[in-house]
Amino acid sequence: MWRALGTVQDPEIRRPITELDMVESARVDDAGVAHVGILLTIVGCPAANAIEAAVRAAASGVEGVGAVELTVGVMTPAQRQALTERLRGDRGTREMPFGPGTLTRVFAVTSGKGGVGKSTITANLAAAFAARGLRVGIVDADVHGFSIPGLLGVGENAPEAVRPTRLDNMILPPVAHGIKLISIGMFLDDPRAAVAWRGPMLHRTINQFLTDVYFGDLDVLLLDLPPGTGDIAISIGQLLPNAEVVVVTTPQPAAAEVAERSGTLAVQTGQRIAGVIENMAGLVQPDGSVLDLFGSGGGALVAERLSTIAKRPVPVLASVPLSVELRTGGDAGVPVVIADPESSASRAILSAADALLAGGRSLAGVKLGLSPR
Structure with a gap:
């Protein structure tokens, strides 16, 4: 019975409920009735129904069990504190886990101006990484113009409002398409309301997203940055x-000139430029010809200029064509790399994801958390 319950994972924390001390009791009586007691992390846990259904299914599958009696309780404050300390491990109570020394690949997706499809590219890159079996998270750092929840199907138009779960001073992010994500839009009573914050408040919000949100062990973390070179x-x-x-x-040269500035800021702050993605490239016509609605060559121009600034080659990772499927996927909350992986836009984004993963970083000087014995 215990092994069977160990196959049930908390949907938010993504670890077995037995490992999280959420199973209070489990036994099978002589009549073949399984008596299982579980403890939810908080009252009104949004994952309660999913956990209960999974526990019943797991217990019913044990040989000799004919019925399941499930008792559901809630953790005490002391039990929740013990859980948060276990989840944080040796990182301390409040420490940002994605800084220098992390084993997580961190990609900051930026642009010089709005409207170039930065958030759409971020959501699809995340879905592409997740489709390859990686553990992926997104921080929607575009506080004033957040759109990641909608692009991944958990925004205001979703069937049910999706909110992060607060576990004392820890925040458990929702999961969509295998991606853990956090956005200021998830905390607003009216997601259409304007967020009118100045620099200090913006900095504190981003720091809290990186510190208090429990993403667990991620392979990749993406940040959807606001356009430009401002506070965030x-x-x-x-x-x-x-x-x-x-x-x-x-591809438009005017947009390329502005995009160059965001890359320049990255170099000034010591970050490495992984590459350039050109979005909204030529639109393929029914006769096979290509219509360059927004011009051509912008991606190559940005890459060339940033190569000079960074003093190292900066590649064009992909040129993503204008695509109806890409737009409709974003409106529906299903990234095109999932909805239509064979489309031209999907193939371009998937190739960009592969290029980013292939450009691995050195682990020289990175602490691996190991000690001799």
């Missing part, structure tokens, strides 16, 4: 100097 971009440079920057631009 500077804060990310200070908090995550180890982040690799992906610059998104359109």
